[in-house]
Amino acid sequence: MSVNLSKGQKISLDKEAGASLTRITMGLGWDSIKTKGFLGFGSKTEAIDLDASCVLFDEGGKLADIVWFRQLKSKDGSVNHTGDNRTGAGDGDDEQIEVDLSRVPASVKSLVFTVNSFTGQNFSQVENAYCRIVNASNSQEIARFNLSVQGAHTAQIMAKLYRHNGEWKMHAIGENGNGRTFDDLMPQISVHL
Template sequence: MAISLQKGQKISLSKEAAGLDQVLVGLGWDEVEKKFSLFRKQADIDCDASAFLLKNNQLKGTDDVVYFGNLKHFSGAVSHMGDNLTGAGEGDDEQLVVELQKLPNEYNKVIFVVNIYKAYQRKQSFGNVKNCFIHLIDQRNNQEICRYDISGNYDDCTAMIVGELEKTGNEWHFNAIGEGTQDGSLDELTRRYR
C-alpha cells in the first residue's frame, strides 16, 4: 500500500522499495471550472512539469533541466514523457522517469517543479488549479510507492516546487515540498537553485 505524505514529510525509497532503479514520477492537476464570459475566451491552463538535476544542491547548467523543450538528460537518467497542454483527463498529466542507477554520482538531488506556461500574460495562477498531486511508482511492478496530494491556498502562485529525490550516501529519499512561488517562467524557477 502506498504511503500518503503531507507537506514536509520524507520517506526512504531505499527502505520502502529496496533495489529501486526506475521510478515513474507522475504529476497531475485539474483545472477549476471556467467562468462563462461572452466577451473573451479564456485560455486553457497549461501546467508544465520539469526536473532539475542538482550537483551539491546547485543547478550548474541548462543541460541539467529536463522539461518539454529538453525531454532527456544527457546521462539518460531522467526522461520527460511529453507535454500535456490542458491537464484534461484522469490520472497523471505529465510524467518523468528517473533511472537512479544511471544518474552520475555527482548529482545529489532531482527537484520536481510545475509552472503555469505564460501565467502572467494569461492572468492565471494555481488558484485556477485543483487536485494537484505527485506520486512515485516502482516500474518493476507498477506499484505506487508514495503519493503527495497538495492542498492549501496557492491563489497568488504561478509555479510550485512539488517534491525532490535526494541521495544521502547510497540511500534515496523522497521529500514532499509543496512550496508555491510567484516565478513567471521556468527560467525564473531555475534561478532559485543556481
Template sequence: MTFPLRDEQGTEIVYLRVGLGWDPARRKLWGKHSDIDLNVAAMIYADTGLTDVVYHEQMLSTDSAVRLHGDNLTGEGPGDDEIITVDLTRIESYVTAVLFVVTCYTGQNLARVENAFCRIANSATTTELARYDIAAVSGTGFVMGGLFRPGGVWEFREINQGIEAKHPVEAAPELGRFL
C-alpha cells in the same frame, strides 16, 4: 518527511515515475476562456550547482536517466497528464539531487486549478510513494520534493512548497534553499 527508496521487502527502488495531473479549465458561457498549462520539471544538481533540466523544452537529461514523456497543454484526459521517469542506475555519479517542480506556464495560481496533483511512484510496481494535492498551493509554482544521495544512497525528501514561477528557468533561483 524523508524516506529511503526501498520497497516493502527492503529492495532498493531504482525506477521512479513522477506524475502530474490536473483538470482542464471549465468553459465559460460568456467572456474569454483560457486554458491551463501546467508543466513538471526535473532540476538536476551537483551539490548546489544546477547541471541539467528536464522539462517541456528539453525532454531528456544528458545522461538519458531522466525523461519527460510528453507535454500536455490543457490537462485533458484521465490520470497523469505529464510523466517524468527516472532511472537511478543511469544518473551520473556527480549528481547529488534531483528536484521535481511544477510550474503554471499560463500564469494561474495553482489554488485555482481543479484537481491538480503531483505524485511519485515506484515504476516497477506502480506503488505510489507520495502524493500531493497541489490545488491547495498558493503560487504559480510548486516544489514537490527531490531525490537526494547523501552517502551514496538515494532517498526521497518531501519539500511541498509553493513558489512564484511560470517556467522552470524562473524557479531555478528559488530552489537553492531546498538543497
C-alpha cells in the same frame, strides 16, 4: 502502500518500496478550469498548461542538467520527460518524468521536481492537481503529494530526490513560488540544496 506526503516530510524511497528502487516515475495531474456560462447556462473549459520539470544538481549545488518541455531527456539519458500536456485533459497523469536511478551519474547529488503554470493561472484556479512518485517496475505508487494548498501562486517546488548514505531519499518541499518555468524558481531551489 502509498504514503501521502505533507510539506517538509522526508522518506526513504527504498524503505517505502520494500526493496531497492531503480526506476521511478514522477507523475503530475490536473484538470482544466470549468466555468459556468452567462446566467449559469452552459459551461466552458479553459485549458491550463502546468509543466513538470526535473532539475539535476551536483555535490556543490551547481546545475548539472535540466529535463523539461524544451529538453525532454537528460544529457546522460537517465531522466526522460514523456511530453508536454498543454490542457490537463484526460484521466491520470497529464505529464510524467521517468528516472532510472541506477543510471543517474554519480556526480549528480539531487534531483528537484517543480511544477509551473506556463499559461499563468494561479493554483487557486487549478483543480485536482497532484504529484506522485511511482515504482516504475511494478506501477506501485509509493508516495503522493496533493497540491491541497491553493493560493495565488503560479509555481511550486514539489520535491527533491537526493542521495544519502548510498540510498535515494525524498524530501517533500511543497514550497509555493511564482514563475512560468523552473528558471524563475532557481533562487528558491538553491535554498534546499
